[in-house]
Amino acid sequence: MTIMRKLLTSAVASAMMVGGAQAEISDNTVKIGYLADMSGTYRGLAGPNGLAALKMAVADFGGKVDGAKIEIVTADDRNSPDVASTTVRRWVENDNVDMVAGLVASSVTIAATKVLEESNKLGLVNGSAASSITNEHCTPNHIHYAYDTYPLANGTAGAIVKEGGKTWYILTADYAFGHSMENDVTAVVEKNGGEVVGSIRHPFPTPDFSSFILQAQASGADVIALANAGADTTNAITTAAEFGVTQAGQTIAGLVVFLNDVHALGAEVAQGLQLTTGWYWDLNDETRAWSDRFMEETGDRPTMVHAGIYSSTMQYLNAIEATGSDDSQTVRKQMMDTPINDMFATNGRIREDGRMIHDMYLAEVKTPEESSSEWDLYKIVRTIPADEAFRPLADSNCKLVSSQ
């Protein structure tokens, strides 16, 4: 009896919620909060240029969606989950923010999405790498859009083994993130018939990689994989270049490398590096056209995160226009029901766990001879199909996945 009553009440309640939600756009304004690292380590990855991408999307809608004004507020998260949690709470409670974009450091993203879940607002995550964001930390209130670590490990390792790199040596940052990358890579390499001949753990962070690179070099493995991120990755690549690792015939596989990192290193240092990316500015006419616009605004070529911010915001605003509502669940459902076909993705779709799945690319950094300009940095070696790239729902720990 009680169960019946509970079911009935919840059915009535949800019907009322949907009914109320259908109404229209709250306070006739769609307010977007942009929360990202504007001054620290991840500034180049999302930062001020991500805000520019967001503004481009809003400008493409003429600053209005379905008659309602679109407003943007921004804040620097200082890579601190405290700041993120305070800021998002204040945005939602006092400023009526409907959606939060950006979201870079994983601790910041998880803190922000917890607040968004409590207050039933929407988060579009583009900057973060952690695949846990749509796994154990998934919520019905956010979408992880551009990429995550799963395809970075899976895609790069699987594709390189298929390209003939059979023996692997892994350089691992000695903390949870590095360990999980190392495990992912080892599993993929072995599954594809390769072999991991050795690995070494380095402290996080490490400024001097010489001894690690020398050991990796001495292992004679075909591929040296860098299971680390940020400054560690760039330091390792620089050191490897000094020791002439790629020139001697070994391949370096970076697992978390972005265009702005490679640009900072330059083709001379980074040449031959293999990496996985969700998007590249020079893929086709459409991406080039958008990147030219972006470059006019910012002076830089966009990273996949910048492109993801633009694309996801467009999807979000399209969904509001289609449904005439800015209610989070209505919009999220509409976004899930609409395949994504734009300059960022072809036939991308958002799964029930909030993961947007799309093709990923295995890229190799060009040599200075091949590179025709400072931003002409990648050649695409291989396309990793969406279904292979991301964590299958069958392996998901997300509470929203029905098999759970």
Next chain:
Amino acid sequence: MSQTDIQSDIQASILRQQKTENRRKLILNGVLLVLLLLAPFVLYPVFLMKILCFALFAVAFNLLFGFTGLLSFGHAAFLATGGYTTGYLLSNFSGLTTEMGIIAGTLVATLLGLGFALLSIRRQGIYFAMVTLALAQLVFFFFVQAPFTGGEDGMHGVPRGELFGLINLEDNLNMYYFVLAVFLGCYLLVQRIVSSPYGHVLKAIKQNESRAVSLGYKVDRYKILAFVISAALAGLAGSMKSVVFQLASLNDAHWHMSGEVILMTLIGGMGTLLGPVLGATLVVNIEYQLGQGPLRDWVDPILGGIFVLTVLAFRSGIVGEVQKFVRKNMG
């Protein structure tokens, strides 16, 4: 006039001076208290709680740095230990009420503080700072590696729960008044410690350690106790912070945090009671408010500039300078 008359005159004037100063302090504290009680109706309570937590952290640090003269560069370890312990206990044992979680976090931080103190107290100056930094880095790496902290993802979803099983802390106002009460309690405790005979010994140690030794004080014991009290209060600040934000993260354990609390104390005025509170308020505000405005790319340089300015021009910090000014002109 006889000599005794002159003496009693002087004594009377000193008493009078102390009375006016006490009255002034009382009025100031009263005004501050009223402001703190009313603040959540005007300002955002979670933000105020953040300020209070950091203020408590700075007050704890100041007890050691400002009053005892020991520069610890590892106080983040206590903040984080308190936070992670409380967060872990409250997330995993639903039977625990919030205050029990907070007390447990404080206790663990206190024990850690005792360990730090025993290992570092015999060194002085820069060596003391370096030993505490090294120990704090060990703690940081422990939190990076330990599975229960969630590594760089942080620990999330700590329940606020109910105070004494009665008062619902999910409500921001309840939470605020709880944090305020704890903060005021600790502030009064530090005030009491500083003005007690024990506090005077600490000041003596700060001014001239050899003389304190030659007067027969077992200086190391006094210093250890000061260190442990300071660590306990820092741990309490971390514990409350993890309940307020419902998360604990590596930022709290990072050496940046140890640096930040030095900054707060120096800007506000080390060796004063209100200084660290004001310093914490300023630093948190600068970080937060500037982070939202057009100057958001410049938060770190601005903080750095203020730091340099304080060290070069206002050695005794804002509160210290104001106190000097008041004594000189209105004494």
